[in-house]
Amino acid sequence: MGLLSLLRKIRSSPEKEARILLLGLDNAGKTTLLKQLANEEVTHVTPTAGFNIKSVAADGFKLNVWDIGGQAKIRPYWKNYFENTDVLIYVIDCSDRIRLKETGDELLEIINDxxxxxxxxxxxxxxQDLPNAMTASEVAEHIGLITLENKTWQIQACSAVDGTGVKEGMDWACKNMKK
Incomplete structure (x- = not known):
């Protein structure tokens, strides 16, 4: 899935930009997901010490994806990137059951801002490609997504490494983007 196909779906007005904020705990797969969206090689990804930005301009569209590091010392700075966000993408490592509460708490803090x-x-x-991964519905229940009211949300099972589920999630994001 290329960004150009996403860009065509995002906005009908060519002078507009979309700002996507990509957050999650360290080692959740945010940068791998970003590389997958940009059709880049995902075999070697290093931890994000600060942030990555991918801006793509094509056919009059501009999509800005902000991938902010998820280490505990960086998380207090996440709120500095909230302004003008059109879609929040939050990535959860479904094989890391130990940190599930931590990631749920962080997500709740973000969406309550x-x-x-x-x-x-x-x-x-x-x-989801790992044998001990929780299902998307298990994660939604454990972190309290299913109890959210007055919030447009979707959970999508995926594997950022091979791209499974990424297109489906991005299709939803494009259809539900804040205008």
Whole structure:
């Protein structure tokens, strides 16, 4: 799936930009997902010490994806990137059961912020290619997504390494993007 196909779906007005914020704990697969979206090689990905930005311009569209590091010392700075976000993509490592509560708490803090109130939420339940991965519905239940009211959200099972489920999630994000 290339970004150009996503861009065509995102906006009908060529002078507009879309801002996508990509968050999650360290080692969740955010940068791998970003590389997958940009059709880049995903065999060697190093931890993000700060942030990565991919801006793609094509056919009059511009998509800006902000991938912010997920280490505990960086998370307090996430809120500095909330302004003007059109879609929040939150990535969860479904094979890391030990940190499930931690990632759920972080997500809740983000979506309860006033700047993120009306921003649609796409949760990628990543690492489905691993044998001990929780299903997307298990994750949704454990972190409390199913109890969210007045929030547009979707959880999508995926594997950022091979791209499984990524297109389906991005299709949802494009259809539900904050206008």
């Amino acid at each position: 006033e700047k993120m109130k009306d921003v649609p939420l796409l949760v990628f339940a990543n690492k």
